Amino acid sequence: MEEIDRRIVTLLAHDGRMSFTDLARETGLSVSAVHQRVRRLEKRGVVRGYAAIIDHDAIGLPLTAFVSIKPIDPAAPDDAPVRLAHLSAIEACHSVAGDESYILKVRVASPVALEDLLQQIRASANVSTRTTVVLSTPYEHRALVAAPETTPGEAGQDASA
Amino acid sequence: MEEIDRRIVTLLAHDGRMSFTDLARETGLSVSAVHQRVRRLEKRGVVRGYAAIIDHDAIGLPLTAFVSIKPIDPAAPDDAPVRLAHLSAIEACHSVAGDESYILKVRVASPVALEDLLQQIRASANVSTRTTVVLSTPYEHRALVAAPETTPGEAGQDASA
DNA sequence: GATGAAATCACTTCTAT
DNA sequence: ATAGAAGTGATTTCATC
Numbered sequence: 001m002e003e004i005d006r007r008i009v010t011l012l013a014h015d016g017r018m019s020f021t022d023l024a025r026e027t028g029l030s031v032s033a034v035h036q037r038v039r040r041l042e043k044r045g046v047v048r049g050y051a052a053i054i055d056h057d058a059i060g061l062p063l064t065a066f067v068s069i070k071p072i073d074p075a076a077p078d079d080a081p082v083r084l085a086h087l088s089a090i091e092a093c094h095s096v097a098g099d100e101s102y103i104l105k106v107r108v109a110s111p112v113a114l115e116d117l118l119q120q121i122r123a124s125a126n127v128s129t130r131t132t133v134v135l136s137t138p139y140e141h142r143a144l145v146a147a148p149e150t151t152p153g154e155a156g157q158d159a160s161a
Numbered sequence: 162m163e164e165i166d167r168r169i170v171t172l173l174a175h176d177g178r179m180s181f182t183d184l185a186r187e188t189g190l191s192v193s194a195v196h197q198r199v200r201r202l203e204k205r206g207v208v209r210g211y212a213a214i215i216d217h218d219a220i221g222l223p224l225t226a227f228v229s230i231k232p233i234d235p236a237a238p239d240d241a242p243v244r245l246a247h248l249s250a251i252e253a254c255h256s257v258a259g260d261e262s263y264i265l266k267v268r269v270a271s272p273v274a275l276e277d278l279l280q281q282i283r284a285s286a287n288v289s290t291r292t293t294v295v296l297s298t299p300y301e302h303r304a305l306v307a308a309p310e311t312t313p314g315e316a317g318q319d320a321s322a
Numbered sequence: 323g324a325t326g327a328a329a330t331c332a333c334t335t336c337t338a339t
Numbered sequence: 340a341t342a343g344a345a346g347t348g349a350t351t352t353c354a355t356c
Contacts, residue, residue: 048215334348
């Protein structure tokens, strides 16, 4: 990907509702040029969608937790993500290396709701769970700066670059 | 929060660029009424912002990991989030209950970049790290349905409700 | 709070370079 | 791939209920 596209992606990651007019101003292109680039980025799947960032306390889901799961029967087919998809409290599901097979990020209304959710997770996917409760979140959803390309020697994750 | 506001929040969580015209159609309100409600939700902090959802593979950050950190000196003041804020590879920082003090979600370009990042985390915050590498992500950023209010007996995290 | 109208501005398409 | 112009449609403000 190229310089201007990376700039567009970064701008939209920070403000998903930024207008094409503003994107044009920020990139030095015309409105129709950025418009075409954004549409192409969407079509290519670089921009996968747009979302409002919600305060979960305000919508009645103040409790966040990470739930690591491990199959009870290691020989059984591993379709946990599909079996858990109906549980809307699960915000994300990552397959991970290590002792456990998946890490789920969940949001619930209360400790009791978490207890109930864990039972549903165990029953739905035939797994054991290990839960880490989030106490507070200093930051989240920080928009990442796109790496120019993997440059040898430069790791590319320091903001001081 | 009330029924129509919850509906607006849910719609914007799924599509952060939805127009006021469409929001009005979906809620049965007039355009100016939803407009006023959205502005109020933004002002109250229920809607904290808007973001494009980016394919990290496409922008050169294909490696995701969870990094749990623990202070080397438990007596030292715990300001890890501030000390780590300059590392732009860190997408989120959660304070957690359990053996470790924080869980970081990080995105990097390569294993070498992760190694480099871990060294910077340890040096910046005087912590030990435990890293869980993400192999794949079945789903992420699933928009959550707002709970009506904490209803006794109803846990409120099942989509079948 | 909600509405409808009016003005402004952005989005989108088309043509041309 | 970019730019500019033109038509359409959305955003925003305002008067009114």
